[in-house]
Amino acid sequence: MKYILLILLITISIDLSAQQKQFAKDDNGNFIYYQVVDSQSLSKDTLLQRAKSFVNVVQKKTMKAESITDTSVLAKGTMIIDKTILVVGHPSGEVSYNFVFEVRKGKYRFWLTDLLFIPYQRDRYGNFVATTKIGVPLERTPGKLGAGAWKDIVNSTYTKIEKFGEDFKRYLATDRVEKAKKRTETISTKKWE
């Protein structure tokens, strides 16, 4: 009985935490994912270099820098949204976004906004491809027929963007040069005493 109650409690907690994940809105009423990060240990230049490297190298297939100044990086990007259940699923569409990064001494902020969803459809070869080039704003109010599916898309997008944000913060906090120096450990089997 105790176990059943525990499982119920965990399930409800997971459900509540899933419900809490939602986008904030910016001054124009658009969805926004906004983060301010305190980073006293890294210089402004280092943070800017790493942000540029993240856009131009790490995400070069999905992001394109639009403007770079000595305090900011502006880029456009896309991310694939998939209906994944464990290891099985398929892409359901892509979301395009505008990315803004700004840095000051000891801290930086970034946000993703202008989120547009483009649905995918399976083509004649069994591949999922965009059905249109015209994206639908993610903050639109869907009709009754598509409300459930739209909610899933918004939730999936939030999860993806949240992961993107975590990856970005981790990248900016990590010294790649030091990491590159760490080579794979070599084990010699010639001596074993």
Added chain:
Amino acid sequence: MKKLLTAIFAMAGTTCALAQETTTSPLEISGSVDTYFKYDFAKKANNITTSFASDHNSVSLGMIDIALKKKTGKASFVGELSFGPRGQSQSIPDAAAGGSSFHIQNLYVNYDFTDQFSMTAGYMGTFIGYEVISPVGNFNYSTSYLFTNGPFQNAGIKATYKFSDKVSLMAGVFNDWNVYSATRGVSAVGGQLMVAPVEGWTAYLNVLSGAGAGGYGTIEDLTTSYQITKEFKLGLNAANYDIDNDGGGYAGAALYPQYAVADGVILGLRGEYFKYKDVGPVQGVKYTAVTLTANIKSGGLTFIPEVRLDHSGDKPFFNKSGGAAPNAGQFSLAAVYAF
């Protein structure tokens, strides 16, 4: 119980660890299920002889279609099978004689040598034409004369080079149409030029020459669609097929205007002109057909009510008493679920 849980966690942990170490994408599973009711105004089954949805006054089956795709590094495969009338006896070829087996929609492997250049080998949905076998890939539930008479699938090897997002070129060698193994050798060559001149407009210029339906011949095909506004999309398919030695063929064109009238509700029209070519003194039959279709979407489910009116001065249709008629009409209501 403890041992079982430990084993499960160990397996899950191993799977996660493996996933981190490779660039393997998850196995994709997708597909569709469709069913329909059709009422022919002359109360005849198969009165309009285009592919699928052939029954009259019956709630009938389309097919269940299941596709698997996986990509590991630069290599990928697609395997897609369908079961049910639309995916068995009404598609060609049926995997076994008698219409009681299954139909292979796609079975191929692909290798991306670079971001621009890839090669594909196996059995693939044809690159010719606007419509496809899967009801998920079509706006209208009934199919056009151009689709019915063109190739459904091509087995072969093809190479695709993507010059940019706006231009790509495909060239390949293929078996004769719709066969898992060649009956006349690797006997056809084909190519496709894709151009996307403005955002939202994509055009495919296709050529396939070699062994096909009715003999050796050449088919030229233009398939294009343009999403002009958020609500309005216009599609066009035009094709010409000449069989060598005046063996016939066909020519035709179909226009597909579609308009989104509300969220999840799209109305569309298909207007088609189609003519079989004359063979010696025998004149080919001409058809005009108009199909009004709605797509009403709710999640993965799409309802497709449709009214279709066909005309031919050669009277290839039947009237209620079984006599030859110049006109035929039908109403159908289909439900298609895609997953």
